[in-house]
Amino acid sequence: AVVSTQSTGEKEVTVKNGHSSASRRAYSPPSFPHKKVKAEQPILTSTNHIEREPSREVVNLKKIQNKLAESLRLSLHYFSPPSWPTKKEDLINLDLDKLLEFPLNNFFDTYEVNLTELIGQYQEHASTAEKRAETAEEKLHNVRKLVMQLLKPSLNYTQENSEENEEIADNVDEILAAVVKETNKIPDS
Numbered sequence: 001a002v003v004s005t006q007s008t009g010e011k012e013v014t015v016k017n018g019h020s021s022a023s024r025r026a027y028s029p030p031s032f033p034h035k036k037v038k039a040e041q042p043i044l045t046s047t048n049h050i051e052r053e054p055s056r057e058v059v060n061l062k063k064i065q066n067k068l069a070e071s072l073r074l075s076l077h078y079f080s081p082p083s084w085p086t087k088k089e090d091l092i093n094l095d096l097d098k099l100l101e102f103p104l105n106n107f108f109d110t111y112e113v114n115l116t117e118l119i120g121q122y123q124e125h126a127s128t129a130e131k132r133a134e135t136a137e138e139k140l141h142n143v144r145k146l147v148m149q150l151l152k153p154s155l156n157y158t159q160e161n162s163e164e165n166e167e168i169a170d171n172v173d174e175i176l177a178a179v180v181k182e183t184n185k186i187p188d189s
Contacts, residue, residue: 073091074092079111
């Protein structure tokens with residue numbers, strides 16, 4: 001009879017003459033080499049009390065915690081909505097406990113509402129400015145046509161073709177400059 005035993009981590013399988021039988025044993029997770037953590041080093045103070053020096057990992061965690069807290073303070077400071085009750089200067093000075101209790105959801109909801117209102121105001125302002133520009137352009141075009149009609153007698157222009165009038169009205173500044181130049185050449189008699 002051939003007997004072989006194989007361990008699969010969770011159960012042990014025994015094979016006898018080609019037939020397997022399973023017997024259960026407690027699961028043991030695979031072991032990994034653990035990183036050795038230095039114990040805190042004792043420090044003697046002037047009063048001969050022994051204090052523990054924090055381990056390197058604790059110091060690193062404190063540094064990470066401080067950096068995250070500083071990043072959050074800066075974010076709160078720069079993204080503070082105008083209607084937020086806390087002043088920006090106070091947000092930058094929040095201690096860690098107040099940062100942990102800070103109502104971030106309410107803060108960012110207020111920020112989003114104010115940003116949406118601001119974008120709406122800018123869009124409304126842009127729309128109003130665009131309408132004013134269109135109105136001014138239309139008025140300018142009409143004034144150019146009127147100036148052209150005033151210039152027609154001095155140019156001995158008699159043709160009434162509306163398409164050509166439009167083209168001439170678009171070039172009225174050049175025509176007006178030429179008329180002014182001609183008028184300045186003629187001496188007063």
